[in-house]
Amino acid sequence: MMQKLELFSRYPVMVQKGFSSCGWLEVYEPNRIILLKGHAPSCFYFVISGRLVSNGRESEVTGLLKKGDKFGEDEVITGDVRPTTVISQDRTELFVVHKKDYRQIMNEMGAKDAASLDICKRNTVFNHWPLEKLKKNPYSWNVQNYREGTLVVKDSSQCDWVYIIKSGSCKVIKCIRPYQDDDDPDVMRKLLAREAREKLLQRMSAGHSRTPPSRERNLPPVNSTSMSLMNKIFFTAPSRPQTCSTLTNGRGVSSLRSRSRPGSSFMSSIHGDERDQTAYVALDVLGHGDSFGFRSILPTEQRGPSVSLVSCGAEIIQINRKFFRKFADETTCSLIDMQFPPFPKRHVIMGQLRQLHQWEVYKRQTIDQIQMVPLFHDKL
Numbered sequence: 001m002m003q004k005l006e007l008f009s010r011y012p013v014m015v016q017k018g019f020s021s022c023g024w025l026e027v028y029e030p031n032r033i034i035l036l037k038g039h040a041p042s043c044f045y046f047v048i049s050g051r052l053v054s055n056g057r058e059s060e061v062t063g064l065l066k067k068g069d070k071f072g073e074d075e076v077i078t079g080d081v082r083p084t085t086v087i088s089q090d091r092t093e094l095f096v097v098h099k100k101d102y103r104q105i106m107n108e109m110g111a112k113d114a115a116s117l118d119i120c121k122r123n124t125v126f127n128h129w130p131l132e133k134l135k136k137n138p139y140s141w142n143v144q145n146y147r148e149g150t151l152v153v154k155d156s157s158q159c160d161w162v163y164i165i166k167s168g169s170c171k172v173i174k175c176i177r178p179y180q181d182d183d184d185p186d187v188m189r190k191l192l193a194r195e196a197r198e199k200l201l202q203r204m205s206a207g208h209s210r211t212p213p214s215r216e217r218n219l220p221p222v223n224s225t226s227m228s229l230m231n232k233i234f235f236t237a238p239s240r241p242q243t244c245s246t247l248t249n250g251r252g253v254s255s256l257r258s259r260s261r262p263g264s265s266f267m268s269s270i271h272g273d274e275r276d277q278t279a280y281v282a283l284d285v286l287g288h289g290d291s292f293g294f295r296s297i298l299p300t301e302q303r304g305p306s307v308s309l310v311s312c313g314a315e316i317i318q319i320n321r322k323f324f325r326k327f328a329d330e331t332t333c334s335l336i337d338m339q340f341p342p343f344p345k346r347h348v349i350m351g352q353l354r355q356l357h358q359w360e361v362y363k364r365q366t367i368d369q370i371q372m373v374p375l376f377h378d379k380l
Helices: 013-022 073-078 099-112 114-122 132-136 185-208 213-218 227-232 253-258 264-271 321-326 330-339 346-379
Strands: 024-028 033-035 043-049 052-055 061-065 085-088 092-098 141-146 151-153 161-176 245-247 279-286 308-320
Touching: 013 092, 013 099, 043 073, 043 099, 073 099, 073 308, 073 321, 092 099, 099 141, 114 132, 114 161, 114 308, 141 161, 151 161, 161 321, 161 346, 279 346, 308 321
Parallel strands: none
Antiparallel strands: 024 092, 033 085, 043 092, 052 061, 052 085, 141 308, 151 308, 161 279, 161 308, 245 279
């Protein structure tokens, strides 16, 4: 039964057997407190059925837990107090593993699989970070299997683990939604200049019609991220071309060839004819020994744009971020900042895609012109 749960089946078989032999089932009626914020951790949980809500500050709902989810593992690893209160919303069944059992199972697994950490030595960050801490605390890391197409990390700026690809591969994906606010400084400057010009024209028009000064207070406020203006100024200047493949609703780069209308063809190739479809851009492919999530160790303002990690079928070593951060000094953080530059911003990606689109259109037009030449000579 437990192997039907996706998050449970990701653990190695030895860990699954250990959980199954020492875990137990608990049933809660609606509106029962499972975890209380500020309390010391004692267990972690898998949701077998029902729904639960996670509350942060006061009564603010920060998350909804449903069948197949797990919670409480991070605090069991780090020993920190519970950051949220978890309450059952329906009649709920939970599979529970005690902290002592969890650590013992992970210690046994780590002792047998310590050789897996040798792959970390390929990363220069671990030349300055004490790798022996992981060997002495095997519960602070684990190995999990992700099937192809599984979302490993939704938001790189908020991930709870540092990931090392042991085998297989993963793709780093950037989600680009239609009509999303642009982060290009040049575009923002144009927006501000345009809004200032429109405001000045409104004031001049009001003064010309002898409108009392007090009525100027009723003018609409300036909004630098106005959606109507963003729709009009959508394109950015082309940037230096880099390797970048697009995955737009499964059509990929080949869809660029099917669009030829000037002006609107680029945005249609990205977001569809109606320009209402989300595009996914593959920024990088990670293979054996590559890592992901190190920038989450840095302060929030230094982490850079958010991206996602999707498995192409991979076995991944996961190191608890809080545990890693505990032993990371300034030298380690500086090395992370140099070794793993932030991923490009949205306007840079759009510039690369637009340049790729222009190249595809140019190739198509050139081929069409070449194919027309024999027909012209035949007519002569």
